[in-house]
Amino acid sequence: MHEMSIAQGMIEQIEKIAQDYDAIRVTKVEIETGILRQVIADVMQTAFQAVSEGTLAEGSLLELREVPALAECRKCKMSFEPEIDNFLCPQCHLADVKILQGDEIILKSMECDSKEKKETHEN
Amino acid sequence: MKINVVKRVLNANDLVAQDNRKKFKQAQVLAVNFISSPGSGKTTLLEKTIQKLLPDEKSIALVGDLQTTRDAERLAPGALQATQINTGMSCHLYANQVADALKTLPLAKADYLFIENVGNMVCPGEFDLGENLKVVLLSIPEGDDKVAKYPTIFRAADLVLITKIDLMGALSFDLKRIQDDLAKLNANVPLIQLSSLKGDGMVPWIQWLKAQRRKGIGAQAKFVTEE
Numbered sequence: 408m409h410e411m412s413i414a415q416g417m418i419e420q421i422e423k424i425a426q427d428y429d430a431i432r433v434t435k436v437e438i439e440t441g442i443l444r445q446v447i448a449d450v451m452q453t454a455f456q457a458v459s460e461g462t463l464a465e466g467s468l469l470e471l472r473e474v475p476a477l478a479e480c481r482k483c484k485m486s487f488e489p490e491i492d493n494f495l496c497p498q499c500h501l502a503d504v505k506i507l508q509g510d511e512i513i514l515k516s517m518e519c520d521s522k523e524k525k526e527t528h529e530n
Numbered sequence: 531m532k533i534n535v536v537k538r539v540l541n542a543n544d545l546v547a548q549d550n551r552k553k554f555k556q557a558q559v560l561a562v563n564f565i566s567s568p569g570s571g572k573t574t575l576l577e578k579t580i581q582k583l584l585p586d587e588k589s590i591a592l593v594g595d596l597q598t599t600r601d602a603e604r605l606a607p608g609a610l611q612a613t614q615i616n617t618g619m620s621c622h623l624y625a626n627q628v629a630d631a632l633k634t635l636p637l638a639k640a641d642y643l644f645i646e647n648v649g650n651m652v653c654p655g656e657f658d659l660g661e662n663l664k665v666v667l668l669s670i671p672e673g674d675d676k677v678a679k680y681p682t683i684f685r686a687a688d689l690v691l692i693t694k695i696d697l698m699g700a701l702s703f704d705l706k707r708i709q710d711d712l713a714k715l716n717a718n719v720p721l722i723q724l725s726s727l728k729g730d731g732m733v734p735w736i737q738w739l740k741a742q743r744r745k746g747i748g749a750q751a752k753f754v755t756e757e
Binding site for chain 1: 531532533534535536537538539540541542543544545624653656657678681682685713714715716717718
């Protein structure tokens with residue numbers, strides 16, 4: 408049940424960003440979860456709902472997309488998609504990899520209501 | 531308005547863990563997180579290890595269990611300090627429990643901080659405590675299929691210790707199977723077989739630990755993401 412702890416950290420980041428943009432309410436949050444983090448979508452939704460109560464993100468919609476894993480062999484530099492129980496490089500049959508993708512949780516974007524009229528910010 | 535963020539989510543635990551790691555570095559302490567299922571011999575190994583490092587090197591033990599202070603009592607002789615964290619219903623330690631304990635530990639006087647996590651092979655792997663290394667124990671009675679069954683924790687291991695090898699003949703245990711399964715996950719992870727009770731394997735273990743202390747101060751455990 409590490410989803411609760413992840414959601415907690417996420418809410419803190421979300422609130423801070425929302426305040427930086429003078430938002431009064433967060434309506435939608437988009438995240439990407441790396442498959443290696445083994446985040447269960449349903450559990451994450453429940454955790455997010457629970458920890459967002461009483462914050463600017465209360466009642467917001469959480470959109471979650473799972474990202475597959477991508478590893479790079481340290482020896483031959485080949486990239487491949489590992490299995491959770493198999494990180495062997497298909498070329499040199501050695502499990503000594505750098506994880507390129509799939510072990511992170513990324514906060515992609517947020518939609519907010521602001522005091523002013525609608526505008527798009529990027530950073 | 532839509533705000534494009536694209537930032538890694540650091541969970542609340544990670545932030546505290548990073549702070550812990552800074553404190554370990556400041557104090558020049560090697561922090562080792564011991565992870566295994568209950569009954570694999572973490573406490574017995576630590577009892578012997580703390581004694582063997584003396585008189586040159588001093589250790590602090592931090593022990594997580596759901597209930598009782600038995601392990602801390604066992605580890606107190608020889609340790610600078612042994613502190614028990616009772617986690618109640620939680621099956622792993624959190625970084626903030628370690629942070630709280632640090633307030634009362636004589637970190638500056640220690641060479642090693644041994645954190646004995648709650649016996650569990652799943653959740654402790656997900657929660658960074660700020661340690662420099664993860665040591666994963668697997669005892670002979672647990673069976674030779676456990677690396678394949680709990681791949682995530684073995685992938686994160688900096689060292690795998692096969693414990694209770696004095697029982698090797700009495701139980702069916704195929705070490706080759708462990709090595710093959712580990713090779714699929716973590717090619718370069720060292721593996722040491724030992725018996726804390728009989729003393730076999732204690733020399734390479736202590737040598738490994740001392741070598742890590744020389745080079746590992748301030749390092750972060752494998753696969754721990756940091757800002």
